[in-house]
Amino acid sequence: MNSAEKINRLNEIYAKSEGDGESIAFLCRCFYDEDYLVRCRSFALGEIMGCSLLSPCLVKLIFSDEEREWQLRGLSLLSKFGNTEDIAQLKPLLFQRDKPLLMRGALWLMASAQVFEEDFVMATLKDFANSPFACYLKPNFLGNAFALALSRCSPHGKFLNEDGKNHKLFTFYLGFATENSLLQIYPYPDYLTKMAAKRDINPKELKNAMYFKRKKPEKTPK
Numbered sequence: 001m002n003s004a005e006k007i008n009r010l011n012e013i014y015a016k017s018e019g020d021g022e023s024i025a026f027l028c029r030c031f032y033d034e035d036y037l038v039r040c041r042s043f044a045l046g047e048i049m050g051c052s053l054l055s056p057c058l059v060k061l062i063f064s065d066e067e068r069e070w071q072l073r074g075l076s077l078l079s080k081f082g083n084t085e086d087i088a089q090l091k092p093l094l095f096q097r098d099k100p101l102l103m104r105g106a107l108w109l110m111a112s113a114q115v116f117e118e119d120f121v122m123a124t125l126k127d128f129a130n131s132p133f134a135c136y137l138k139p140n141f142l143g144n145a146f147a148l149a150l151s152r153c154s155p156h157g158k159f160l161n162e163d164g165k166n167h168k169l170f171t172f173y174l175g176f177a178t179e180n181s182l183l184q185i186y187p188y189p190d191y192l193t194k195m196a197a198k199r200d201i202n203p204k205e206l207k208n209a210m211y212f213k214r215k216k217p218e219k220t221p222k
Helices: 003-016 021-030 036-049 052-062 068-081 084-088 100-112 118-129 132-136 139-151 156-160 164-174 191-197 203-210
Strands: none
Touching: 003 021, 003 036, 021 036, 021 052, 036 052, 036 068, 036 203, 052 068, 052 084, 068 100, 068 191, 084 118, 100 118, 100 132, 100 139, 118 132, 118 139, 118 164, 139 164, 191 203
């Protein structure tokens, strides 16, 4: 199957809203495809499908030897539908210094993921903030990540007041938080565009690969 046929198959899966095992297996294979636009199309479809069956493949991709762009795309996609077990597997990425972009991305994922397990996330953020690895990330990034996570806790003051050390440490970082932060798993907003440009992929090609046309709503019979 050539690249055009693979993209057509991805389009068919989208059009028919297929979520069967064969379609999921095909999509997972496309996450590793040699063709850049096929890979982009597969991640775009994965985001639309929001299928938890993709999670094991994404975790494997994140810990693979793939280029950093695809690992970050995996983190971004996992943040949409990964469960607590999936996210817990990413904890080792925080406590290492050789892959700072993955450290950064994993931290933001824990704070922003749609599935938010308060006790696990806050305990992990506390361990990270108290570790020497926290110094590898900018204070404003930590402040925004902690502020986002705390805003999702109920009530958020409970965690801060568990002990004086938590309060002092998080208060310090929260002082660097900015209003209306544009931070995300990717290191900067146009990261994917610049990664594509390195491969001589122009913005129009990238857009066509990453966005699906909206399905027309079915007409209800009169």
